[in-house]
Amino acid sequence: MPELPEVETIRRELDKEIIGRKIKSVEILGSRSVRRHESPSEPVARLQGKKIVQVRRLGKYLLFDLDTKDILVIHLGMSGQLLRAKGTKEPVAEHTHVIITLSQGGQLRFLDPRTFGEMFVSDPAENARRIPTQLAHLGFDPLSDQIGWIRFAAMLSSRKTQLKALLMDQEFVAGIGNIYSDEILFASGLRYDRLSNSLSPQEARRLHRSMIELLNDAIQMHGSSLADDAYKDIYGESGEFQGQHRVYNREGLPCPRCKRKIMRTKLAGRSTFYCAHCQL
DNA sequence: CAGATGCCCTGGGCGC
């Protein structure tokens, strides 16, 4: 579910709420969510009593840096939520898999009905960017790694891949999923199936600019929440950017630019929305 | 290498 703007919204809220606080206890209710460990007691032991120094984001992953240099990594998958509970007595919602109790009161709860999300504690990352080895495969982050358009254009031309698939390829660029790839491509006037090595420099520049602007705009509006409300921020609030979607989930509705009908197709099994007139 | 498919899951919506 959550893509870069939703994860960044959550990261900023966590920055305000939990930086400098200590993890008092960790309760694992659903072991499917805590992966990559031999036993559930191992991550618990590495978290309890540790201080959260800062919260970073790489693509769709949240990285909690601990004072031990260990890193708590959380990915929300399709239906994961991180919710702030004011006290320990708030009723525990269904599909709550992990409860992190903080020392000055309050909890952080990880919910995930579909259990595609995951959480694990990584060893200290010794590399320059302090990226856990498990995430070494991820490509650049469109917002925190400022890649200039010239370099972006070179990356595009080194591949021969349909644009939407490339935008969604986390090894190419990290953080863009099904909603924002469609919106970025509409904003840049490019079709989902254009091959990446067919773009003119001007088109590559447009795509680069649209990607950054659209993601920033979506963050300003706290991301997108769809009809099923799978995305909520840590306070349980929905985002507002869904009202700004210009093609995603708008099949048959008029294109905001030319008023012709928005088309829907499939690409790699994912619904894809575009305007056949405005996107070339 | 590029692209398509199926799987991991639960839940909501819709047609019958």
Next chain:
DNA sequence: TGCGCCCAGGGCATCT
């Protein structure tokens, strides 16, 4: 009401 489909912000393995 109820049942059986189809669909869903992700990611990965495995085919062609």
